[in-house]
Amino acid sequence: MEKIKVGVLGAGTMGSGIAQVAAQSGHHVVLVENNKNALDKAKNNLEKIFHRMVEKGKWTSDFANAAYGRITFTQDLNDFNGCGLVIEAIVENIDIKHQVFRAIEAIVGKECILASNTSSLSIASIGAVLSEPSRVIGIHFFNPAPLMPLVEIIPAVQTSDLVTAQATTIIKSWEKVTVLAKDTPGFIVNRVARPFYGEALRIYEEGIADFATIDWAMTELGGFRMGPFTLMDYIGNDINYTVTETVFAAFYYDPRYKPSFTQKRHAEAGYLGRKSGRGYYDYTEGSESPKPVQNTALGEQIKNRILAMLMNEAIDALFLNIASKEDIDLAMTKGVNYPKGLLQWAEEVGLAIVLEQLTTLQTEYGEDRYRPSPLLKRMVQAGKTHF
Numbered sequence: 001m002e003k004i005k006v007g008v009l010g011a012g013t014m015g016s017g018i019a020q021v022a023a024q025s026g027h028h029v030v031l032v033e034n035n036k037n038a039l040d041k042a043k044n045n046l047e048k049i050f051h052r053m054v055e056k057g058k059w060t061s062d063f064a065n066a067a068y069g070r071i072t073f074t075q076d077l078n079d080f081n082g083c084g085l086v087i088e089a090i091v092e093n094i095d096i097k098h099q100v101f102r103a104i105e106a107i108v109g110k111e112c113i114l115a116s117n118t119s120s121l122s123i124a125s126i127g128a129v130l131s132e133p134s135r136v137i138g139i140h141f142f143n144p145a146p147l148m149p150l151v152e153i154i155p156a157v158q159t160s161d162l163v164t165a166q167a168t169t170i171i172k173s174w175e176k177v178t179v180l181a182k183d184t185p186g187f188i189v190n191r192v193a194r195p196f197y198g199e200a201l202r203i204y205e206e207g208i209a210d211f212a213t214i215d216w217a218m219t220e221l222g223g224f225r226m227g228p229f230t231l232m233d234y235i236g237n238d239i240n241y242t243v244t245e246t247v248f249a250a251f252y253y254d255p256r257y258k259p260s261f262t263q264k265r266h267a268e269a270g271y272l273g274r275k276s277g278r279g280y281y282d283y284t285e286g287s288e289s290p291k292p293v294q295n296t297a298l299g300e301q302i303k304n305r306i307l308a309m310l311m312n313e314a315i316d317a318l319f320l321n322i323a324s325k326e327d328i329d330l331a332m333t334k335g336v337n338y339p340k341g342l343l344q345w346a347e348e349v350g351l352a353i354v355l356e357q358l359t360t361l362q363t364e365y366g367e368d369r370y371r372p373s374p375l376l377k378r379m380v381q382a383g384k385t386h387f
């Protein structure tokens with residue numbers, strides 16, 4: 001059967017990665033980008049990436065040439081004509097997204113699925129401007145799209161079950177792991193992961209430990225691939241801060257998601273992380289990495305506090321039916337490389353222990369930030385140990 005033609009709007013970081021994944025999965029891809037320089041850059045980058053795959057022996061040159069040849073690079077939105085799926089990956093701005101979704105709907109056929117790769121905007125609001133909103137869906141890839149296995153599928157309230165099923169089938173055929181998430185701020189990963197950054201920053205602000213020690217606790221004792229400060233420097237403090245601020249506002253200022261002044265000041269100072277040469281750490285040549293205080297008792301205290309907050313977030317996402325328990329655990333292991341799913345991890349630690357850690361924090365600080373999820377309280381009260 002002929003594979004559907006896939007449209008991708010925006011040839012930036014995400015759009016070019018998504019175009020690559022679709023092309024290597026056998027689809028003809030139309031990559032539309034309105035900025036000529038960005039389009040040329042994406043074209044050159046993809047050519048280099050495909051070459052490198054051949055050099056590394058991962059692809060034959062026939063496969064690479066065929067895949068590259070399936071991508072049409074264009075500035076003309078009308079080239080989306082005939083697509084069965086269009087994925088939008090342009091600037092994170094609802095007004096601009098509204099404009100382009102309206103324009104795309106006027107070009108494509110009735111059967112075409114219209115998807116957004118948005119990280120933080122509501123899919124329902126994007127669909128609201130369409131004359132056929134049942135065809136809108138969130139298809140949220142992680143950066144870099146060709147390497148990260150996870151894709152969150154987010155039906156809006158208007159999305160038809162058929163569109164959800166079709167979108168899931170297509171993305172699975174691209175060898176991705178899909179999870180189904182409710183159309184709520186941050187979906188699964190960007191919601192559940194907030195305390196990894198937020199609680200680490202809070203611990204630093206309280207003077208309990210420095211960046212290097214907190215990172216050491218999370219990598220050495222927690223088994224995470226990167227510590228929170230190294231990861232924030234990698235993502236970029238400007239980007240990570242904006243996501244936190246957006247999620248905080250979108251949750252009606254729930255204190256659980258409160259952004260940190262430390263991160264805001266770092267972003268304001270231009271200490272963005274690796275990309276600016278300095279973030280929480282100094283990346284200029286010859287600079288020395290600060291040494292962590294390798295005190296196991298302190299490290300355990302830090303790790304347990306951040307983990308309890310992460311587990312509570314995952315449990316609350318389950319409580320509010322954001323996703324199934326399997327999908328919540330898959331999302332964190334496949335989307336952000338956590339060493340274990342947080343729900344499974346909480347079961348292993350013991351739900352009563354996790355509850356006690358949170359209750360102790362809540363009593364000490366008197367802040368709603370530390371409130372345990374009602375689901376955790378109910379489970380412990382009922383003597384249940386597994387979700």
Ligand SMILES: NC(=O)c1ccc[n+]([C@@H]2O[C@H](COP(=O)([O-])OP(=O)(O)OC[C@H]3O[C@@H](n4cnc5c(N)ncnc54)[C@H](O)[C@@H]3O)[C@@H](O)[C@H]2O)c1
Pocket residue numbers: 009010011012013014015032033034035038088089090091092100117118119120140141142143
């Ligand atoms: N960067 C990430 O880590 C990441 C991860 C997941 C999702 N997202 C989401 O993906 C989307 C794109 O993010 P990005 O990081 O790739 O951005 P980016 O800035 O790297 O790329 C966006 C591209 O879209 C182009 N563009 C803007 N308006 C356009 C228009 N009207 N028509 C055609 N092209 C247009 C820009 O010129 C730019 O090249 C955003 O919604 C973002 O929230 C980003």
